[in-house]
């Protein structure tokens with residue numbers, strides 16, 4: 128057993144000893160080591176710092192997208208650039224027929240609602256609100272939008288089928304029109320027509336990033352009623368996909384159905400357009416990849432600068448310790464062993480620098496949330512940043528420590544021992 | 548010559564030469580050495596400063612390679628070995644002791660003694676114990692965790708001796724081991740060598756001091772890179788002359804020595820003349836005036 132273990136133990140002991148020795152060397156020259164490793168420290172701080180920020184930004188943005196709903200897809204009519212002269216926008220408008228067609232045939236679409244918006248004056252008693260946004264929707268809207276009905280009832284099919292003059296109002300509207308806290312059953316005037324309030328939906332903050340802002344009065348009426356009141360209004364669809372990961376399939380499917388219905392030739396352009404959150408996420412990811420590349424270049428440069436510093440100090444170290452090298456060789460250290468010793472030392476130096484860099488960032492990360500009013504709740508260094516830092520700093524140690532280490536290993540023991 | 552025959556020599560040297568080139572000049576530090584050293588010999592190598600003792604020791608210790616000639620160590624021709632192999636020979640076969648100790652200043656005595664075992668495939672599991680045993684042998688069991696700068700010169704040299712012993716080398720080579728020590732400490736170190744020799748160790752010591760050489764069993768004298776005399780210490784005329792003078796209280800340069808030196812120098816001059824005639828080339832090394840080359844021995 129001992130015989131088998133001996134060679135393994137021999138190598139382990141050698142590595143252990145060299146690492147120990149290298150740490151001792153770094154410790155003996157603390158200030159020098161830190162100054163030398165400054166390039167590495169800054170490089171690693173760059174990687175981990177920007178990595179952390181990127182990570183935080185990414186999760187913030189993705190959260191926002193997620194809030195809107197990753198399953199959502201928007202569809203609207205579009206006159207392609209090339210057909211502006213021959214085609215009117217009315218021809219491109221989506222129809223309820225097309226909505227039903229998609230619902231019927233598209234496997235990857237769970238449900239959808241058409242939507243159209245008009246600004247009308249709305250009044251209750253003496254209170255008049257001008258230019259309130261009135262949206263026409265199907266009852267399926269309730270499935271797609273995550274908006275709770277606080278009082279009353281949601282829309283039903285019959286409301287739409289019979290063009291009923293009923294409406295849903297948001298909390299904000301209750302306040303602005305001076306309605307009762309529970310306004311269900313009251314009537315309001317929309318563009319001079321009497322509408323029965325059947326329900327109250329919660330107001331949803333839309334993040335400023337997505338074009339939201341201060342919440343305001345919102346009124347929802349059945350789509351058919353809206354069309355009746357204003358047949359010329361523009362129409363778009365909000366669709367819900369079965370699976371956000373199948374966004375591309377869903378898009379292809381919808382595209383196929385619409386092109387088929389609109390009898391477009393294969394070389395005709397689409398007369399509609401669509402958008403899924405997924406693609407916005409991809410855009411964002413491309414952006415963050417660009418940032419990562421820029422980061423990598425900056426870090427690369429600082430690591431090379433750091434590496435030159437390491438090489439310099441290792442050369443100094445080799446010439447300072449020429450006698451020691453001579454002695455070790457006289458005691459039977461073979462050239463590869465001496466080489467390993469100095470290589471390990473360079474790597475230990477670089478890794479120490481890397482760890483210091485990570486530690487500094489970790490410190491900043493843990494005190495950042497303590498700053499009052501900071502938008503950051505929790506920050507954490509992504510593990511990839513830590514691994515890249517450590518791998519790159521040891522890489523720098525190996526590359527830039529190689530030349531001094533080779534120099535040390537080639538020394539002739541006699542000349543080395545004679546060295547003053 | 549006087550060495551015990553019949554056994555295989557540890558060291559077998561034939562026509563060993565070492566030439567240093569310094570700029571245009573060529574220095575013949577060793578100029579054709581033939582030497583056999585047998586197991587359990589205790590040899591002192593003496594000679595004036597610059598006579599090539601250290602050069603010879605470095606080659607014996609496989610720290611340096613000869614320019615030409617053979618050096619066979621325990622039957623293995625070292626002059627044919629590469630760097631790695633020589634390192635292994637240094638590690639396994641040779642315990643080298645330096646005049647200036649050459650200890651690692653930041654390591655304890657124990658760690659210093661463990662150093663040769665770090666580069667050895669043997670004694671992996673027993674390195675610490677062996678190092679402790681070696682330190683005990685040289686009488687430093689109470690100084691194991693001291694660093695070199697916390698030790699006296701004699702103690703440092705004993706650490707170095709322990710270090711040279713720890714891999715059980717086939718011989719110990721010491722280049723002026725007492726050169727930095729006072730006479731009392733010198734005696735301690737020499738007694739240690741005698742003890743090791745009695746225990747069966749082969750020892751080669753370079754020294755300037757006749758009394759140190761007197762403890763050896765054989766004295767080899769070098770002059771200008773050649774062996775000029777090789778006797779058992781109790782037959783060596785220079786040594787006997789020195790003993791005689793010491794007992795009479797006159798410790799100056801001996802007649803015997805002057806006589807042998809003069810003879811060697813005459814031979815060398817004749818040889819150089821002959822070579823000059825043959826090659827018609829300039830030799831960098833001119834023979835030094837007698838007074839200079841012998842002065843140092845006279846002082847000691």
Ligand SMILES: Nc1ncnc2c1ncn2[C@@H]1O[C@H](COP(=O)(O)OP(=O)(O)OP(=O)(O)O)[C@@H](O)[C@H]1O
Pocket residue numbers: 567568569574575576594595596597598599600601602603
């Ligand atoms: N590396 C070298 N380069 C050039 N010449 C050298 C070198 N090493 C030794 N010599 C020369 O070789 C000769 C023998 O030197 P060596 O060191 O062997 O003498 P030594 O007998 O040990 O002397 P000392 O008693 O002073 O230590 C000297 O003339 C010296 O100048």
Ligand SMILES: [Mg+2]
Pocket residue numbers: 600601602722
């Ligand atoms: Mg010398």
